[in-house]
Amino acid sequence: MSDDSRRPLTRLAQAGRRADWTGMPGQPGAIVSPGVWRASTILYDDVAHLRKAAGSSTHERLFYGRKGTPTSWSLADALTEMEPGAEGTMLFPSGVAAIACALMAVLRPGDQLLMVDSAYDPTRNFCEQVLKPFGIETLYYDPTIGAGIADLVTDRTRAIFLECPGSLTFEVQDVPAITAIARDRGITTLLDNTWATPLFFPALAHGVDIAILACTKYIVGHSDVMMGSVTATPALFPKVRQSAYLFGQMTSPDDAWLASRGLRTLGVRLAQHQASALEIAHWLTEQPDVARVLHPALPDCPGHELWARDFSGSTGLFSFVLQGGDEAARAALIDGLAHFGIGYSWGGFESLALPVDPARYRTATVWQAEGPVIRLQIGLEDPADLIADLDAGLARFRATRG
Ligand SMILES: *Cc1c(COP(=O)(O)O)cnc(C)c1O
Numbered sequence: 001m002s003d004d005s006r007r008p009l010t011r012l013a014q015a016g017r018r019a020d021w022t023g024m025p026g027q028p029g030a031i032v033s034p035g036v037w038r039a040s041t042i043l044y045d046d047v048a049h050l051r052k053a054a055g056s057s058t059h060e061r062l063f064y065g066r067k068g069t070p071t072s073w074s075l076a077d078a079l080t081e082m083e084p085g086a087e088g089t090m091l092f093p094s095g096v097a098a099i100a101c102a103l104m105a106v107l108r109p110g111d112q113l114l115m116v117d118s119a120y121d122p123t124r125n126f127c128e129q130v131l132k133p134f135g136i137e138t139l140y141y142d143p144t145i146g147a148g149i150a151d152l153v154t155d156r157t158r159a160i161f162l163e164c165p166g167s168l169t170f171e172v173q174d175v176p177a178i179t180a181i182a183r184d185r186g187i188t189t190l191l192d193n194t195w196a197t198p199l200f201f202p203a204l205a206h207g208v209d210i211a212i213l214a215c216t217k218y219i220v221g222h223s224d225v226m227m228g229s230v231t232a233t234p235a236l237f238p239k240v241r242q243s244a245y246l247f248g249q250m251t252s253p254d255d256a257w258l259a260s261r262g263l264r265t266l267g268v269r270l271a272q273h274q275a276s277a278l279e280i281a282h283w284l285t286e287q288p289d290v291a292r293v294l295h296p297a298l299p300d301c302p303g304h305e306l307w308a309r310d311f312s313g314s315t316g317l318f319s320f321v322l323q324g325g326d327e328a329a330r331a332a333l334i335d336g337l338a339h340f341g342i343g344y345s346w347g348g349f350e351s352l353a354l355p356v357d358p359a360r361y362r363t364a365t366v367w368q369a370e371g372p373v374i375r376l377q378i379g380l381e382d383p384a385d386l387i388a389d390l391d392a393g394l395a396r397f398r399a400t401r402g
Pocket of ligand 1: 095097163345
């Protein structure tokens, strides 16, 4: 069980650095961070030791490369320490793999899953293309439903999946209201917490059973590693671990090491992402060509008051709605940007701009807006340069829109 007596920034600096992973038995001294342990085969002294290892619970013990080495255990432990109330964390080769495996850990044929309508598109695809053929039904719900989720619950409802805020349109969900109802009815809740990270939203403390991160984004923070994690309560962690083992899921030690290195600076990076994104979001609200800014810390964002109540910060990803204009005018804005890359993913040190079309990915709600939407990932560049770049972009948008 993770220790929550230290403040989060202290935990970030100290987590996962167990003495038996940083030192050598019988020798004084220790390295600061566990090194990269690459392994497939683990060698035993004799057959008796081999049999003993095979017969024991092998979590965080050398057994075979697929079950990890101190490099991955250290990262998993650090993520567990960032989530008060957690029993453990399993690592996955991508965020999508983490989502898929977490869902498979809790759902069985005949079950029903309640899925937030603003969910990440590949999460929806997994429900439709994998769960459905296996006899698991997915019902999509309005992200602003709150305690109204109770009306959707049936005898077959086994799990509720949340993503807060949605990573295209940023509706903030009432997580405590939904998890309270789920607890009451014995339903498991899973949250995609990639945007806030446990630093700004400790999910299990808000009643969530299973917290999922695309570590690819802020944990790694440098746009060079794919990884996912699933952190769970004592009741659910054994199921998650078993599911990860059965599906043969793991991460490479080199990637785990890079993610551990990223994690140490999560606090300072997020503080800067937050400050720069807020400055740019406020500037955008003053531009006549911008109809709305979808940022949880701004009052226009659906669920803003829930963000203010439950979150201790905001990060660098948000969207804005253009005033009128079409696909071509939006492309003119994005294509000429000097300081924003055009690409998927986010959470790295560099800024990105992406055209997004939320209407395509909804079934329970209707997305209506004044114009096309652009999602920005605000990196660690000087925000004044980014604002000047967006200002020129809005001029191109006006010229193209006519
Ligand atoms: C990127 C992302 C994922 C998936 O992570 P990958 O590592 O790219 O597979 C899941 N959820 C959200 C909200 C994301 O932005």
